[in-house]
Amino acid sequence: MVNVINVCRRMKIRRVAGYTLLVIFGLFFLLPLLYMIASSLNPDEVSLLRNMSTPRAFIPSPVGIQNYIKVFNRMPFGRFMFNSVFIVSTTVLAGLLVNSMAAYSLARFSWRGRGTLVSFIVALMIIPFEAIAVPLLLLTNRFGWLNSYHVQIVPFIANPFYIYLFYQFFLKLPYALEEAALIDGAGWFGIYWRVALPLSKPVLSSVAILHFLTHWGSFLWPLMVTRGPEYRPLTVAMQVFFGGQYPRVWGEIMAFATMMTVPVLVLFAVLQGRFVASVARTGIK
Amino acid sequence: MMRRRELVTQVSLFLPAFILLLVFMVTPFLMAIVLSFTNQRLIPGPVPTRFVGWQNYVMMLRDSQFWAGLKNNFVFVLVVVPLQSAFALALALLVNAKLRFTKFFRTLYFMPTVTTMVVVSVIWSFLYHPDGLVNRLLSSVSFGHWEAVDFLRNRSWAFPAIMFMSIWQGVGFQMLIFLAGLQEIPEFLYEAADVDGASPIRKFWHITLPGLRNTITFVLVSTTILAFRLFDQVMVMTAGGPQDATYTVMLHIYNTAFRRLNIGYASAMTIAFFLIVLAVSVAQRFVLWEEKEG
Numbered sequence: 001m002v003n004v005i006n007v008c009r010r011m012k013i014r015r016v017a018g019y020t021l022l023v024i025f026g027l028f029f030l031l032p033l034l035y036m037i038a039s040s041l042n043p044d045e046v047s048l049l050r051n052m053s054t055p056r057a058f059i060p061s062p063v064g065i066q067n068y069i070k071v072f073n074r075m076p077f078g079r080f081m082f083n084s085v086f087i088v089s090t091t092v093l094a095g096l097l098v099n100s101m102a103a104y105s106l107a108r109f110s111w112r113g114r115g116t117l118v119s120f121i122v123a124l125m126i127i128p129f130e131a132i133a134v135p136l137l138l139l140t141n142r143f144g145w146l147n148s149y150h151v152q153i154v155p156f157i158a159n160p161f162y163i164y165l166f167y168q169f170f171l172k173l174p175y176a177l178e179e180a181a182l183i184d185g186a187g188w189f190g191i192y193w194r195v196a197l198p199l200s201k202p203v204l205s206s207v208a209i210l211h212f213l214t215h216w217g218s219f220l221w222p223l224m225v226t227r228g229p230e231y232r233p234l235t236v237a238m239q240v241f242f243g244g245q246y247p248r249v250w251g252e253i254m255a256f257a258t259m260m261t262v263p264v265l266v267l268f269a270v271l272q273g274r275f276v277a278s279v280a281r282t283g284i285k
Numbered sequence: 286m287m288r289r290r291e292l293v294t295q296v297s298l299f300l301p302a303f304i305l306l307l308v309f310m311v312t313p314f315l316m317a318i319v320l321s322f323t324n325q326r327l328i329p330g331p332v333p334t335r336f337v338g339w340q341n342y343v344m345m346l347r348d349s350q351f352w353a354g355l356k357n358n359f360v361f362v363l364v365v366v367p368l369q370s371a372f373a374l375a376l377a378l379l380v381n382a383k384l385r386f387t388k389f390f391r392t393l394y395f396m397p398t399v400t401t402m403v404v405v406s407v408i409w410s411f412l413y414h415p416d417g418l419v420n421r422l423l424s425s426v427s428f429g430h431w432e433a434v435d436f437l438r439n440r441s442w443a444f445p446a447i448m449f450m451s452i453w454q455g456v457g458f459q460m461l462i463f464l465a466g467l468q469e470i471p472e473f474l475y476e477a478a479d480v481d482g483a484s485p486i487r488k489f490w491h492i493t494l495p496g497l498r499n500t501i502t503f504v505l506v507s508t509t510i511l512a513f514r515l516f517d518q519v520m521v522m523t524a525g526g527p528q529d530a531t532y533t534v535m536l537h538i539y540n541t542a543f544r545r546l547n548i549g550y551a552s553a554m555t556i557a558f559f560l561i562v563l564a565v566s567v568a569q570r571f572v573l574w575e576e577k578e579g
Contacts, residue, residue: 015384018379018382018384019384021379022379022380022384022386022387022390025376025379025390025393025394026390026393026394028453029393029394029396029397029453029457030393030396032397032405032408032409032412032453033396033397033400033408035408035411035412035418036404036408039411049416052411052414052416052417052418053416053417053418053420053421054421057418098301098302098305099302101298101299101301101302102298102299102301102302102303104298105295105296105298105299106299108295109295111292111295111296117299117303121306124306124310124311126563126566127310127314127559128510128514128559128562130514130516130535130538130555130558131314131317131555131556131558131559132309132310132313132314132317132555133538133555134317134320134538134542134548134551134552134555135312135313135314135316135317135320135548135552135555136309136313137327137542138316138320138325138327138548139308139309139312139313139316141327154305154309155305155309156309157305158301158302158303158305158306158309158310160306160310163302187291187294188291188294188295188298189294189298192298213398213399216401217401217402217403217517219401219402219403219516219517219520220516220517220535220539223520224539224542224543234401235401235403238403238404238407239403239520239521242407242410242521243521250411253407253411254407254408254411257404257407257408260401260404261400261401261404264399264400264401265396265399265400268392268395268396268399269392272388272392275395275399276391276395276461276464279458279461279462279465280461280462280464280465282462282507283462283465283466283500283503283504
């Protein structure tokens, strides 16, 4: 009897401890983001700086959207947003097509040299972007591509890691449906497009999310290849705004940061399960 | 018999990716090797481009900034990789526990990872302000014994501050990978241990850790590679300062290519750095493999 009570008590203590830790870590990760949003809503820089280290920093007073309006007045924020969205969506869409096609060809057919090419793709995965950034700059400069959209899109479409993820998926995909289509006389491109791709939604969404996350946050390359605001994405615009401002107007900086972060956080909240699945997939070997 | 047209379609599905990879990955990589033996400039100057042998590599040996950056890279890896991986595992165990709302908290923990590093750097620059929240918090937990520090302008605090922030941003990603690994461990192992009356600590050592072996290897190796790339944070927050306290190899490569326009030397550092990172990952895999075998 005493033993049962003890066990019950221990379980209860453990549960309370568990929830306490969950909440503490939750605040640890959430508060800096709330801090960003709260600061962006305070248009009075003096009050912002006075309250910056008190709990009142999280309840902006006064409240207003003047910081947001000032950001729009100070720079072509809409243009930066468009640049980022356009560059990332084009890269991700083209990447889905090109990488899945390549993987399909490697996984389904047995043309000569195919095995070597699979090893070639795997070997390429060890080259980090940083190892090719400088010569890639020289190369794209020779092409006359600097300061453009395509210099931020074309080199990032094909990716050995995404090809590999698709490849593994296609290897496990049952062949029966495609075989049926083949007997019906469909061509291989048609089979890939109308039969295999619709069955690949899980891997398509995983790759799309990973590609989106890495390219949306990319900073080094656009910093290297863009001059002026015309083709500049949000990350570089943020750095230029943040680094070029003396004295810093934190309210406006946080308004900029909020506008570039909240849409992605909302997207993440909506597609939460798929984000989790896509990250889990990177750990599969 | 395969029809010729079919073979053409099959191969042509592969071609677009293949061409793109050849042009934008293989070519630049080979170029980096060749350029590292030349005096190539970003903008053609009065000195014509020519081969200079090992000169760039010799210069690297004497370049104190390169070594300062490399040292910082290693410090960053040695501190951040174990801490971040252990923290990620702890979080994964927590959100994998049989508690309610764990899905909600899992989402919260992953939010910094979805926020781009540039934005995270900006937010934390504000938090690290001399009169900012971090100083205030440290002052209240130490009952006023903490003296306010200008974290990002202080030689001894700047790099630890950036490390702490990097862990905050990146840990959610590894947590999810660990979580996926945890969910692959068969439940019956734990049930059998319960029947034997094993303590939670024993279960962790004898079931959870061995079950996560592959995941741990993957997380350690991939986090190490990511940690070596350190650039965004230091570029935005400190530009490598104060006095090179947060300087990194990638920052030095960037400055060499853009401030000094010296592509040849930047390429040499790129290749050397690539080989160092590769050697570290191979060594890591080797060590972790040995343990698994032994």
